[in-house]
Amino acid sequence: MTDGPAPEKLTKKDLTADHPTWCPGCGDFAVLAAFYKILERRQLPHESIVTLAGIGCSSRFPYFVNTHGGHFIHGRAVPLASGVSLARPDLHVFLFGGDGDAFSIGGNHLEHGARKNINLTYIIMDNSVYGLTKKQTSPTSPVGFKSKTDPNGAVDQPVNPIKKLIAAGATFVARTHATQLNHMSAMMERAMDHQGFSVVQILSECVEFFPGAFDAGNPRKGGAFQLIEEKKGDGTPADDLRHDLSDEVAAYQLANLPFPGRFGVFYESGRPTKNALEQKWIGSTRAKLGEPGALEVLQKTFDRMK
């Protein structure tokens, strides 16, 4: 990227920064490609795009995208991104990270970001292994997975990300597979359009430390990529069998299906965001006071302390 006048149309070329440090064949390349693709399609103002991340292989993401960006500490990117989102409604906040960041060290933040329904999009690249530190068990590693920290096979029950997210109160929960580029792009784009805490879990293979982990969901490897059929509301008998996105219990049941499970949107809700609720409070507070200047407010407060 050379210095020059701001481009008229945002292209992949404008959005490309450092060459990714990922291993050849890493599933994350496809996620990056999908992100470029939706940004090209949607033509958001370049300066309004923010990409943030925590720590991990996938969290290197912001270096590879030429937008405003930040690379934070391990597991805490949700509250970081929440601060950006709450203070700056003019921005599009995208958060990238892995399963360790989201479900292990940052598990509590994920839960509360979801509960607060912060307006941001969180793309979780789940490879079910710790790759940056070279093969330790991750919170989504299946029981029996042999790693350097579980040489005899993992014994702890893995986190079910979709169940965790639904229970926490995320208002858009989707699951996709990094080998299914079109589906992945569609899920990311819908997440981006959602007002609230939108999460896409992407099964993204670590070819180095957990090869073949998600073959069961990849038709090209003999697996099944089974989609969730969303209710269309067309009144046909077939529609009765389709999934109602607002049905939390049904979503939970879908998330309980054995691996590789289903792909698509599990749950969606229009619950108001914290952004909107706080803004409403700020607005009514200031309206009640007659839209005063800062000096006037503080002066009145001090007058009461005399």
Place this chain on the structure above:
Amino acid sequence: MTDSHPKNPPSESTGARADLRPEHIRDAVIRLAGNSQDGIQSAGALLARLAGRSAQEVMTYMTIPSTISGGPSLFQVRVGTGEVFSPGDEADFLVAFYQHSYEDNIGFLREGGVLLYDSDNVQPDLDDKRFVLVGIPITGLTVEALGGTAKDKGKNVFVLGVLAKIFNLAVEKLERLLREKFGGKNESVLNTALMAFQAGYACPVGNVLFTRYQFDPSQDTGGRAQVTMDGNQALAYGLIAGGVRYGAAYPITPWTTVMEILRSELPKYGGLFVQCEDEIGAVSMAIGFSYSGHLAVTGSSGPGISLKTEAIGWATMAEMPLIIVNVQRGGPSTGLPTNVEQSDLYQAIFGGHGDSPRVVLAPSTVEDCFYVAIEAARIARKYSTPVFILSDASLATRIQAFDEPDLKSVMVECQPDITPRAAGFRPYPLDAITRHAPPGTRMLGGVYPTVTGLEHDEMGHPTGLPRLHTAMTAKRRNKLQKLAEEIPAPEVFGGPDGDALIVGWGSTYGPIHEAVKIAREGGESLSALHLRHLNPLPNGLEKIFAKFQRIIVAEMNDEGIYGFGQLATILRARYCDQKIRSLNKTNGLTFHVKEILEGVLQ
């Protein structure tokens, strides 16, 4: 009452007398001792506010048990004409609501002092002739005035009425304060309060006490009106004055009231304060606010600061402005949640891994809390760096009256600077202090900046180049050296040279300065130096130290393995001066003036 004392022993206090004999005093220490649900804090706070409105100096001290309800509680008010430095070593006047209040606090009453006790609950040692004993059936008279439904409520306001009579306080002003305090609730609450107050005021203390104390009129300097508040309030409003509009935190004693105030107040300014899921989430969200272009605050007390440490290191590395408030309490671990200590200085300066320089400031008084907060915001912005404010439990709840700040001249308004940046913008220039381009800023060269906790080049891209780590480490350090150049050396209180210089920081300002004043009146050659800037230290302290035979650093922390407190250790490391010694205190309570005098003059 430093200038005069009640002369009448209780044995003479018999015959009915309608009028008390007036006696002029300059200051008085009044200690109210009861249980935490008795509302003595609010009675004490009303006294403090009255003093503030009467242009008198006032300082308070309180303890709250860490239990939710019940347990002994006390509130001490020192009101004076002229400068009041500390809440006082001894009480002139003790109000005891219960037997345990009497027993636990009578040792604190000076000889000749007045014990006012609730004769319904307290049986004092009537043979103890050291004190003037004044028994009033406070419980019975309050119930009589308010009716049986009042139960124990109202005793605090009743006592306020008694004190108003004894100290000849301005009744109209007090009633107005009561109206302001209770008027917002339903009318019956206000009426009850006024009835209790009037009953107390009408109580015939003349039967047992001869003297009616009269504060000398204050020398009203004709300056600004006084505002009365506690340290946490001053800190919160100082942050607002400094232009801080966003913040995030998690509740912990004694920090919590700062966040409560900001949560309610910031929306009035169009800002927002968020209660987060935990301390780490809170500091991370505050950093998110700062990155977005709004300088933000997070705060806590010791244990919470420990949790935030990694993220604060990120703010140093990414050169992100941030204010971190630590309202210190006794540590380590959960320690003494409601007691005071200054043992987090090392943590503020050095806490965290790596070479991680940050700014550390400490307010000395309630008033200083306000101005330190403004300075912290200014430094954080100018040097794009995290800034610690080290307050403590005693400042947090201490109420003081001080000259109303000139808001017009101190208030700062800031918006994120998203003016487009020219081609060639570097977030981490080696030859200048970092000025971030917050998200939303158009980068005319088409290259967008990354902020990061990895060691980075000038563009914010990760690098492990040995030469760059050296250069960037120096960049982060150099700006604090530059800041040191603009900090004036503090003024010496007392004389410019002599036998001993007491060096202090934070809330010990009051007792240290009172000790120096008393010692100098007694002919001792003692002075004091109080540091507001603890990291970096101001330049030129060595010249001040050179003029004294002994340098004694008084601080509320342990003398450590090598015999020196935390600031003393840092000063010794900085100046290699053998004269620097320590005077430490670790019992969870503030310094008494006499402890400092004994410690320094022995």
